[in-house]
Amino acid sequence: MAFPTHLRLFEMGARDGLQNEPGAVIDTAIKIELINRLSECGLRHIEAASFVSPKWVPQMGDAAAVMNGINRKAGVTYSALTPNLQGLEGAIAAGADEVAVFGAASEAFTQKNINCSISESLERFAPVIERAQACNIRVRGYVSTVMGCPYEGETDPAQVAAVSRELLDMGCYEISLGDTIGTGTPLKAKQMLEAVSKQVPIEKLAAHFHDTYGQALANLYAVIEEGIAVIDASVAGLGGCPYAKGASGNVATEDVLYMLNGLGIDTGVDLEKLAQTGHWITAQLGRTSGSKVALAIGCQ
Ligand SMILES: CC(C)(COP(=O)([O-])OP(=O)([O-])OC[C@H]1O[C@@H](n2cnc3c(N)ncnc32)[C@H](O)[C@@H]1OP(=O)([O-])[O-])[C@@H](O)C(=O)NCCC(=O)NCCSC(=O)C[C@@](C)(O)CC(=O)[O-]
Numbered sequence: 541m542a543f544p545t546h547l548r549l550f551e552m553g554a555r556d557g558l559q560n561e562p563g564a565v566i567d568t569a570i571k572i573e574l575i576n577r578l579s580e581c582g583l584r585h586i587e588a589a590s591f592v593s594p595k596w597v598p599q600m601g602d603a604a605a606v607m608n609g610i611n612r613k614a615g616v617t618y619s620a621l622t623p624n625l626q627g628l629e630g631a632i633a634a635g636a637d638e639v640a641v642f643g644a645a646s647e648a649f650t651q652k653n654i655n656c657s658i659s660e661s662l663e664r665f666a667p668v669i670e671r672a673q674a675c676n677i678r679v680r681g682y683v684s685t686v687m688g689c690p691y692e693g694e695t696d697p698a699q700v701a702a703v704s705r706e707l708l709d710m711g712c713y714e715i716s717l718g719d720t721i722g723t724g725t726p727l728k729a730k731q732m733l734e735a736v737s738k739q740v741p742i743e744k745l746a747a748h749f750h751d752t753y754g755q756a757l758a759n760l761y762a763v764i765e766e767g768i769a770v771i772d773a774s775v776a777g778l779g780g781c782p783y784a785k786g787a788s789g790n791v792a793t794e795d796v797l798y799m800l801n802g803l804g805i806d807t808g809v810d811l812e813k814l815a816q817t818g819h820w821i822t823a824q825l826g827r828t829s830g831s832k833v834a835l836a837i838g839c840q
Contacts, residue, residue, distance in 0.1 A: 543764060543765070543803050543804070543805055544764070544767075544769045544805060545804070545805065545806060546769070546805065546806045546807070547764070547769050547770070547771060547800060547805045547806070547807055548584070548585060548769065548770045548771070548807070549583060549584075549585065549771055549772075549773060549793060549796065549797070549807050549809060550585040550586075550587065550716070550746060550748075550770060550771065550772045550773070551578050551583045551585060551586045551587065551773065551774070551775065551793060552587050552748075552772050552773060552774040552779065552790050553574060553578065553774045553775035553776065553778045553779070553793070553821065554571055554574050554575050554578070554586065554587065554588050554589070554606075555587040555588065555589060555590050555600070555620075555621060556587065556772075556774055556778075556779045556789070556790055557774040557775065557776075557778030557779040557789060557790070557821075558571065558574075558599055558600075558778065558779070559590060559597050559599050559600050559779065560599070560779060561599050561778075561825065565598055565599055565601065565602070566599060566824075566825070568602045568605045568606055568609060569609075570821075570824050571589075571602070571606045572606055572609040572610050574775075574817070574820075574821050575588050575606070575610045575618070576610060576611050576613075577813075577817040577820065577821075578775060578814075578817060579610075579611070579613040579616045580613075580813065581809055581810050581813045581814040581817055582807075582808045582809040582810050582813075583616070583793075583809055583814075584615060584616055584617065584808065585616070585617050585619065586616060586617070586618055586619070587619045587620070587621070587640070588606060588607055588610065588618045588619065588620060588636075589603035589604075589606045589607050589620045589621075589631075589634070589636075590603055590620060590621035590627075591603050591604075591620055591621065591622050591623075591626075591627035591628070591630040591631045591634075592621060592623055592627060600621075603620060603630065603631075603634065604630055604633065604634045607620065607631075607634035607635060607636060608634055608635070612635075617637045617638050618635075618636060618637050618638075619636060619637060619638040619639060619640060619680065620634070620636040620638075620639055620640070621639070621640050621641075621642060622636075622639040622640065622641065622668055622672075623641065623642065623654050623664070623668075624664055624668060625667055625668055625671065627668075628668045628671055628672060631677075632672075632675055632677065636677065637677070637678075638677060638678045638679070638680060639668075639672050639677055639678075639679055639680070640679065640680040640681065640682055640716075641665040641668055641669065641679060641680075641681055641682070641707070641712070642654070642681075642682035642684065643658060643661045643662065643665065643681065643682065643683055643684070643703055643707065644658070644661075644683060644684035644685045644689075644703070644718075644720075645658075645683055645684070645685050645686055645689075645695050645696075645699045645700040645703050646684075646685040646689035646691065646692045646695060646699075647692070648689060648691035648692050649684055649685045649689050649690065649691060649692070649720070652691065653684065658703060662703075662706055662707075662710070665681075665707070665710060666710060669710050669711045669712065670711070673711055678713050679711060679712050679713065680712060680713065680714050680715075680716060680746075681704070681707030681708070681710075681712030681714070681715045681716070682715075682716045682718055682748065683700055683703050683704050683707065683715060683716070683717055683718060684718040684720040685718065685720050685721070686700045686717045686718055686719055686720075686724075686732055686736075687719045687723055687724030687728050687729065687732055688719070688720075688721055688723035688724065689720075689721070690720075690721050690785060690787070695732075697731055697732045697734070697735035697736065698735055700717065700732055700735065700736055701735045701736045701738065701739040701740070702739070704717070704736050704739060704740045704745075705739035705740055708739075708740050708744060713744070714744050714745070714746055714770065715736075715740055715744060715745055715746070716745075716746040716747075716748045716770075716772055717732070717733075717736065717745060717746065717747055717748060718748040718749075718750075719748070719749045719750055719756070719759065720750060720787060721750065721752055721787045722749065722750035722751055722752030722753045722755060722756060722787065722788065723752070723753055723755075724749065724755060724759050725755055725758070725759065726755070726758050726759055726761070726762035727762075728759075729747075729749075729759040729762045729763050730762050730763070730766060733745070733763050733766050733768070734766075737766070737767075742766065742767040742768065743767070743769065745768060745770070746768070746770035746771065746772055747759070747760055747763050747768050747770070747771050747772065748772035748790065749772075749790070749791050750779075750787055750788060750789065750790055750791070751777060751788055751789065751790070751791045751792070751830075752787055752788040756790075756791035757791060757795060757796070757799055760791065760796060760799070761799065764803075764805075771796055772790060773790050773791050773792065773793035773795075773796045774789050774790035774791070774792065774793060775792070775793045775794065775814060775817055775818045775821065775831075776789075776792055776793075776794070776817075776818030776819075776821060776822050776829040776830050776831050776834060777789040777790065777791065777792035777795070777829070777830030777831050778790075778821065778822075778825075778830065788830075789830055792818070792829070792830055792831035792832070792833070792834070793809075793814060793818075793831075794811060794814050794815050794818055794829075794831040794833040794834045794837075795831050795832055795833045797809055797811050797814060797833070798811060798833040811833070811837070812837065814834075815829070815831065815833065815834035815837045818831050818834045819834060
């Protein structure tokens with residue numbers, strides 16, 4: 541299979557990246573500046589906020605203020621997580637261009653993350669998707685724990701395929717496959733994708749890989765070879781999931797970009813500017829960038 545000439549990056553830094561940040565809640569102004577800087581790097585899809593319960597995820601408690609405060613750059617899609625109708629109404633009021641429901645392939649993770657079973661989660665998502673569609677808002681679907689669960693261990697690819705298919709049939713335009721705890725390896729990634737792509741066309745799938753075991757770039761290369769052309773990544777490798785203990789951030793966007801540039805795959809994103817943004821946000825958080833490429837480039 542030939543590599544694609546163009547690939548879509550979905551930037552996760554402001555949501556997946558910041559949702560699990562320990563300590564004090566990050567200033568809304570910093571989140572807004574991060575999103576504005578990301579859009580100036582040429583990123584066209586930015587997950588900006590999460591309309592979840594602030595009791596569950598305090599760092600996302602200012603989702604409406606964030607969405608209302610950003611400079612909307614033409615051509616950029618600003619998306620938000622919406623676990624239920626309450627979240628969706630908040631996202632609509634705040635002008636989200638796109639929303640996302642998030643389920644998982646593991647029962648235990650679903651329970652810990654959104655306080656219900658897989659089948660209850662799908663029942664809960666149905667009216668969210670219906671209402672979003674009535675407002676002409678596209679809905680993305682996440683499936684977490686696609687290559688392993690912090691509570692149940694190995695994930696059966698058939699289960700990933702089944703949940704992905706359900707979300708597609710319910711109206712999600714794209715399914716993002718989350719290796720939430722980063723335990724995947726390239727062979728596992730290919731096997732998982734093989735099972736899922738029998739149920740969901742590959743052009744409707746995205747890879748959302750965390751780098752906890754340092755495998756994310758290798759796993760991405762493996763799935764790009766199979767035809768994946770949408771990648772979720774987080775500037776400076778920010779993040780982790782509050783309901784997956786020890787999970788580190790998404791693969792760093794800078795590192796993905798460097799690899800894609802080397803493969804001759806166009807994304808329209810400026811690597812140097814992105815690395816600077818990564819250095820800026822990690823300085824705000826009091827640490828160094830988690831992107832090897834950004835550290836190597838060294839621009840501050
Ligand atoms: C889903 C719920 C809300 C269920 O939580 P629940 O407690 O079962 O909900 P509830 O309907 O019983 O409501 C309880 C309280 O929450 C409030 N509430 C209810 N809904 C909302 C809302 N939307 N916004 C604001 N508040 C809300 C509601 O108003 C009520 O407030 P109270 O009466 O007690 O004061 C909760 O479990 C939750 O918020 N979970 C979010 C967990 C989360 O954000 N996890 C991280 C994102 S997933 C992820 O990172 C993985 C991903 C996507 O990146 C892919 C990967 O890496 O694998």
